[in-house]
Amino acid sequence: MDILQVENIKAGYGNSVIINDINFSMREGELTALLGLNGAGKTTLLKVISGLLKPIDGKCIVNGRDIYELQEKERAKHISYMPQRNSIIYDTQVIDVVLMGITPYLGVFDSPTKAHRALAYEMLKLVGMEYYLNENFLHLSEGQKQLIIISRSLMQNAEIMLFDEPDSALDFKNKHMVLSKIKEVVTKEKRGGIITLHDPNFALSYCDRIIILEQGKLFTQFKTKGVDKDFLCEVFMNIYGNIDVIKHKNKYIIVRL
C-alpha cells in the first residue's frame, strides 16, 4: 500500500521556483534515499513533505490524507522531520530533548509520563546514547547531538520519517549503525522513510529506493534491488562524473576515478 504520494510538487522561496514536477510514491516499509548535488533541492523537497514549506503547486498525501489540510500538531503525528541542523540553543538535558518527540501527543497542560521517559530511554539506547541521559545537550559533540536528534525523531513515532543528512557529523561506525537502525525501524514497523545522503554507497547499502534530484527536477528513481552494474554506471556518471562501479560479494560500490 502507498504510504506517501507526492504529486506534481512545485515549490520555492519568494519568487524563485527551486523544485518542479516532482512525482513519486512510497510503499510502507520502504526506505528511500534522496541524492543529488549541493543545491539540487533535496532539503526543499523534504521541507515540502514535512509541511514546513507550502508548495506553489501539488499535493502530498500520507495514508490518504492531504498533509496541508492537517493542523501542525496533527501533522506531526504523521510526519517527523529531522533537519540538517538542530535549533537547540539553551541548556537542556538530553532526555528532555528526546521527550520533545512526544509533544504532538500531549495536551497543552500535559507533561511527559513515566512511560514516556522509559520510551525516551529506549530510543537513546537504540543509538547507544543512554548513558548521556542527564547530560547537557549543548555540551555534547556534533555527532553525539545528531544521535540524540535521531532519537527524538524516532520518539515522534510518525508514519513518515524524514531525515536530512542524519549522518553528516557521524563517524564511519556510527554512520552504519544509524542507517541500519533507521532501516530496521522503517521495515519492521512499516513506516515510510526518506533520507537525504551524499554518499551513494550508503544509499545502495541501506535504502530500498533511490531518487536523484538534478537542478530541482526528478532526474531518476529506481529500486536498489536487482539493479546491474551498467545501469548504476550510467546513472551515477551523469551525476558524479568520472566514476566506476565495482562488485564486492553481492554489493555494488561506486568509486570516483
Ligand SMILES: Nc1ncnc2c1ncn2[C@@H]1O[C@H](COP(=O)(O)OP(=O)(O)OP(=O)(O)O)[C@@H](O)[C@H]1O
Ligand atoms: N530559505 C531559502 N531562501 C531562498 N533560497 C533558498 C532557501 N533555502 C534554499 N534556497 C535555495 O534553494 C536551492 C536548493 O537548496 P536546497 O537546500 O534545497 O538544496 P540541497 O539539495 O538540500 O543542497 P545541499 O546538498 O547543499 O544541502 C539552493 O539554490 C538554495 O540557494
